[in-house]
Structure formats: C-alpha cells, structure tokens
Amino acid sequence: MRHLRALCAIADAGSLHKAARQLGMSQPSLTTQLRRIENSLGAELFSRGRTGCRPTPLGRSLLSRARPLVADMAALVTETRAAAARAAGPGLRVGSTASRALPGWLRRLRQRLPGTEVGLRVDVSAHGLLRMVAAGQLDVAFVHEVEGCPLRVPEGLVERVLVAREPQFVSMARDHPAAARPVVDLTDLADDHWMVDPTVDGEWDGLRRVLHAAGIDPPLLHGDYHTAASLIVLGEAVAPCQPTSGPRDDMAVRPLRGDPLAVRLLLYARPGAPLDVLYAELAAAYREAALRATPYREWLRSQGTAAGLSVGPCLTAV
Structure with a gap:
C-alpha cells in the first residue's frame, strides 16, 4: 500500500x-x-x-x-x-506548524475544555497536517500559507482565517549593520547568506520569488531554523522569521520595508469540532504573542487599522 x-x-x-x-x-x-x-x-x-x-x-x-x-x-x-477515538473518551487532537501562539493556545484550550485530553502534533508541513485532519488523525490544524504558494486543502474541511496577511520579518546578528535601523531594505541584505528551510511548504518558493522581485540574488543556505539560529548569531546568515519571534540578546528581528514576505494564518477543522471555541482561544493566544514581541507591536502601532490587518476578533493595533 x-x-x-x-x-x-x-x-x-x-x-x-x-x-x-x-x-x-x-x-x-x-x-x-x-x-x-x-x-x-x-x-x-x-x-x-x-x-x-x-x-x-x-x-x-x-x-x-x-x-x-x-x-x-x-x-x-x-x-x-474515529471508532477508537470514540471508545477512548473525549479528546482533542491538535496539529500546528511552528507558532509562538501555540503554548498559549494549548493552555487556554485546557482551561476552556476541562476534562478533555488535548494532544499535540507539530510539523513543518502544512500539507501533511491538513491530510491528517482529512484522514481523521487530527481534529484541527493551525497552519500558515506562504503568499503566492496556495495550499492544497482536502475536501470537507472547515476553514477560518486568523490573519489575512502576516508580515514576515528578518532575523540577523545583533551587530549586523542593518540591525541599527528600525526597518530593513532587502537590498541591505543582498550580500548576506540567506537561510531557508526547504521542507516548509512554500517557504523556499516564496523567498525566491521575493528576492527575484527585489533584483537580488544572494547566496542561499538550506537547513532547519534551529540550525539557522546558531549561524545567525555568528553573523554567518540571515533568515526570514515570524514577527512574533521573541527577543534575544544576541539576535535582532526587524521588519522588511514594504512587507514583501507574508503568510496567511489559517485554522482548519473536521466537521463537528468545536470550531468557535478553537478559533476564539487561538485568536486570544495570538494577540498575546503578537503584543509581547516588541518589533511586531511597534509594527502594528505604525500600521494602525488602515493596514487591513485581520487577526481574529480581538487583535488590534495598540
């Protein structure tokens, strides 16, 4: 088979x-x-x-x-x-790509759904998680869709959009010349090695498209983002990162001018899953993570509501 x-x-x-x-x-x-x-x-x-x-x-x-x-x-x-899950009692099987909102979401779900065992699977592949939801292996999946690289969504899943367009920032060594500026131009990083994880659905294609549009062709490194972090702090590479990335003494996170890199954050569930509860708690957890990250919080303040940022029912620029 x-x-x-x-x-x-x-x-x-x-x-x-x-x-x-x-x-x-x-x-x-x-x-x-x-x-x-x-x-x-x-x-x-x-x-x-x-x-x-x-x-x-x-x-x-x-x-x-x-x-x-x-x-x-x-x-x-x-x-x-499905039969085995019914026999085992109430449970919620959660899948997610990497997100700083994930710990807060799980904490909120366990508080909101007492007596329900909440399981977790984290995977770099959004497509893999969606297939698991469609196959009954997961009840819900929180995934990101790289702009310009639409996901192939199996039939029968229910979708909610958490963030219509989340800008992707760039991480670099704290002493990188561009780190002295609040906003970085892609051309300022044209001579740096860029690191990207090719196993993340759409990540490599999306970055290549953006670099090509900017007219630059920097050297590229392929590897996971845990490895990337060790190279970034040594000044050997820069990498795209989520705007909710937490602060580090040895690394700077900065927005890119014009926000050329972006993703959609999406929640998919099987019919019958408590989608309203899942979505509300995820939106609240994402808001916490977004406002906790200083570069993202400042970006939200600079954009205001005119940016059209649609993040759940509760995230607003503050």
Whole structure:
C-alpha cells in the first residue's frame, strides 16, 4: 500500500520533487523507491523529462487500479481511528506548524475544555497536517500559507482565517549593520547568506520569488531554523522569521520595508469540532504573542487599522 500511495502521489504531483514533499520524504528516497518498484515489475511506470514525470501506458493502467485501493484503505483507516477515538473518551487532537501562539493556545484550550485530553502534533508541513485532519488523525490544524504558494486543502474541511496577511520579518546578528535601523531594505541584505528551510511548504518558493522581485540574488543556505539560529548569531546568515519571534540578546528581528514576505494564518477543522471555541482561544493566544514581541507591536502601532490587518476578533493595533 505504501508503494501504491507513492505512485499516486507522483502521478498527481507531476514530479518526484513535489511528490516527495507531499509524502514527507526526501526526493532521493522517493526516487530509490520508484526504481525498486519498476525493477520488481520489469518496466517503467513513469517517463522522466525536464518537465517532470508522466505515467507510461503501463503506469496509467496500474494507477487506474491503484487509486481505488488507496482510497478504500484511507477510508478504512479513518473509520477505524474515529471508532477508537470514540471508545477512548473525549479528546482533542491538535496539529500546528511552528507558532509562538501555540503554548498559549494549548493552555487556554485546557482551561476552556476541562476534562478533555488535548494532544499535540507539530510539523513543518502544512500539507501533511491538513491530510491528517482529512484522514481523521487530527481534529484541527493551525497552519500558515506562504503568499503566492496556495495550499492544497482536502475536501470537507472547515476553514477560518486568523490573519489575512502576516508580515514576515528578518532575523540577523545583533551587530549586523542593518540591525541599527528600525526597518530593513532587502537590498541591505543582498550580500548576506540567506537561510531557508526547504521542507516548509512554500517557504523556499516564496523567498525566491521575493528576492527575484527585489533584483537580488544572494547566496542561499538550506537547513532547519534551529540550525539557522546558531549561524545567525555568528553573523554567518540571515533568515526570514515570524514577527512574533521573541527577543534575544544576541539576535535582532526587524521588519522588511514594504512587507514583501507574508503568510496567511489559517485554522482548519473536521466537521463537528468545536470550531468557535478553537478559533476564539487561538485568536486570544495570538494577540498575546503578537503584543509581547516588541518589533511586531511597534509594527502594528505604525500600521494602525488602515493596514487591513485581520487577526481574529480581538487583535488590534495598540
């Protein structure tokens, strides 16, 4: 079944790179898996070219029989997990991409829903979390959507928009020349190494688009943001970051002029989840995190309500 899911993902994505990201694995691992499948069958299932992967006639025949099997297995797993969850008693399974609002949200949910066990899964992939909600593995997911890189949302999920456009700031060493200014131009960072996590859905594509629009082509480093932090404080790199990032003595967080980098913050839930409660408590937790971060608080003050910032029912520029 794992092989069949991989074949369907490759066909749907049209490329090994995109399919690997959807499946939460590396492209070399997926390439190796496809090669093993084809070797075992003795024939190619996909033709590879500069434009991506396309099923061969044999591949199309196999996919026509594989898709119903994959769908039936997904439905069986979803129904079984739902039955197990009902038998286990009241619980709330929360998924989230990284967010400074997450601790406050969990605290508020446990206070608002006493007697309900609140579980948590944090993942860099918004697409992975949404698939888990659709499959019944999670009840709700709080995710971000990089501007210009829309998420592929499974059918049947209920959506609430928490923040229509959250600006992304940039983190740099405290002694970086640009850190002396309250607002930074992208061109001021043209000679810096930029670090980005390519496993975060849309992150690399969104940053590349913005840098290209600014007419700069800085050297890039790929890695997770925990590694990035250690390089940033040494002055070896700069990186995009959430505006709610907390203060550090060895790192500066600054807004970018014109706010070229942005995301939407979205809440998705399965039908029947207590969405109003989930949304209200998340909005309150986000407000706390936003106003606690000095650069973001000052940015909100400078923008006022004219910026069109739509953040829940309770976040306003103060």
